[in-house]
Amino acid sequence: MSVYEIKGGVCAPIGFKAGGIHCGIRKNKTKKDFALIVSEVKASAAGVYTSNLVKGAPVVVTKEHLADGYAQAIICNSGNANTCNSDGIEIANAMCGLVERVSGIKANDVIVASTGVIGQKLNISPMAAGIDELYAALGDNSEDANEAIMTTDTVKKSVAVQFIIGGKVCRIGAIAKGIGMVCPNMATNLIFLTSDVSITPAMLQTALSEDVKSSFNMISVDGDQSTNDTCCILANGLAGNTVIDCKNADYRIFVKALHYCTVKLSKMIAKDGEGATKLIECNVRGAKSEKMAKAVAKTVIKSSLVKAAMFGADANWGRVLCAIGYSGENIDPLKIDLDFKSKKGNLPVCRQGYGVDFSEDFAKEVLSADEVKINVNLNLGSRSAVAWGCDLTYDYVKINGDYRT
């Protein structure tokens, strides 16, 4: 029941091709802005989306197209979110139509996504002109597709794994874009997963819906929640395993492999939060309930004061206690133990709600690492949760103070 990382991103599973080109939505010609992922055969498909009531038009269209549980392609542009536009639905449908025109895959088997600025009209012309080039570019090109869906991301976010189900080698691959607006109920703007596992649409949706609760939903970059967050998975069955149609042992292997991918992407997204210099992981244990553990972990990760302190490598643990205190959960301040931890060592800072002495020099060393853990024990029960975030930096402000221009 082991999961191994492999190369190839969304093209690692059998029967998937991907590509990405610059079609002209962005002015910068060196930045790809148009991506396509295609399966050789129609695939089981599932999705989870933003809970923001202001939804991007592509989210609405994708939900419709996945209503029957099947899809075969994913089309995506960056540079414009196609949201809050009166012609948004029309444009999103037109993007699916372009895929049908070049590939023969029916428009309603196409997942569509857009990311970028909100409230500016998305012109179909550059995509209509570029779709042939994009289709021709399809191949083992997961990285091109990854680049084409990026906005202010500074690194590509991709993972692929292989695992065995019933003697058959199976694979999951994924690409993601994160950055800004990451939180609270959906992780990042866009995550596309592919797999060659054979699984029913219903079980695929169950697996994805349950997984995101402890992966993408536990990330926060800035507390905002995008209008366009979309996480979709296609599973085309070409691995040849016996179809997974219930929560059996095969399902559990698939879920484990899926979770490996989603947690890895979650950390990559958090660490690459706009302007971030480090990954912050908040581990909460000793909670009365999973709800309590998650709420506390998320509140700590979201606190601007905690995030700014992490940027400054300042062991201002009072801010962590303060955040726990306003989490809305009925914690007992006088039971809280708190440690900061990194590869440089473990720093106990608070026991039973009160400060313990520590070396400021050692604290600075621990907190200067590029991955810092905030370990909280509420000492009230046995449930736990993990959330991921990043520090708050000058560059976050710089990036977001002038995003559109």
Add this chain to the structure above:
Amino acid sequence: MSVYEIKGGVCAPIGFKAGGIHCGIRKNKTKKDFALIVSEVKASAAGVYTSNLVKGAPVVVTKEHLADGYAQAIICNSGNANTCNSDGIEIANAMCGLVERVSGIKANDVIVASTGVIGQKLNISPMAAGIDELYAALGDNSEDANEAIMTTDTVKKSVAVQFIIGGKVCRIGAIAKGIGMVCPNMATNLIFLTSDVSITPAMLQTALSEDVKSSFNMISVDGDQSTNDTCCILANGLAGNTVIDCKNADYRIFVKALHYCTVKLSKMIAKDGEGATKLIECNVRGAKSEKMAKAVAKTVIKSSLVKAAMFGADANWGRVLCAIGYSGENIDPLKIDLDFKSKKGNLPVCRQGYGVDFSEDFAKEVLSADEVKINVNLNLGSRSAVAWGCDLTYDYVKINGDYRT
């Protein structure tokens, strides 16, 4: 029923003296750190406090002391919040004891507050050594007290008004400190109000509790909520009006004057948020309920992306719509009208959920003002609310990245 601004801060009402000195809690000798406000006679007293479960020891002690509805003095230090310390209650009580020693005012008639770093022990010695000097410094010195309660505030926040009740001239005065950790359920760390109005403790508490819902509770600087937020009022009755003991016409005059002071301070606090360069006011109308109006206004004001856009004078109105969409309220995106407004003019950016054309140059001009209004019409009903916040700047990160050192 008119309210006029006057000078004098907390010393404007009859019978109040104030003072502030440097006693040595802070290393910087030019920064006052110890404040005292005293009424000639015992006064009706009321308070509202942080709802954070991690509470500063002074909050616990002050609540006890106000349980009988009366108090006569306010003692406060800055530089250390006396929170998460095992001897916190003892120290807070000792501070009240110092006031009793020099003034004869009973310790349990003293309101105590502390602000500054959390989790470091507060040494009583500098205060014990300085209390005589502080008591001797009492006079018409509201500004000294104001300075002594400041932390990273860049301006003193003070207001005083006079008004007529039953032919008698009455006054309310106030000083406040804001900055950082301002939100969501209590406004700022510390607000001290004085009045010479004659009013029962019960009516004073009712007036204060109802007032903060549309004043200090509608401010957000960074979404964090302090452990030490305290807003207290003393009303000593020396104006000689007929005692206010029910919600009569006199009460309504008092409430109006109180609200004038609290809204003025709320705006001052929001505008002086850590690193802020401008005041953001979000006016929401057309809501189905007051709850909806407040939730939408607060969510917009708290959005890091909106705040960063305001800093950059970037008319990225999609972020406002996005924030409205995740407010948790059942709004209809396709009914939202949105305008940005300042002294430079009014800029309609969205009608019925879709963008309208506007000049980027004019937008930059409107948003470059030092006070910007985000005016939202939900077009669902008749209720409204106002919330105040500030932009998110490089300096916020700088201040909070290295607060303790």
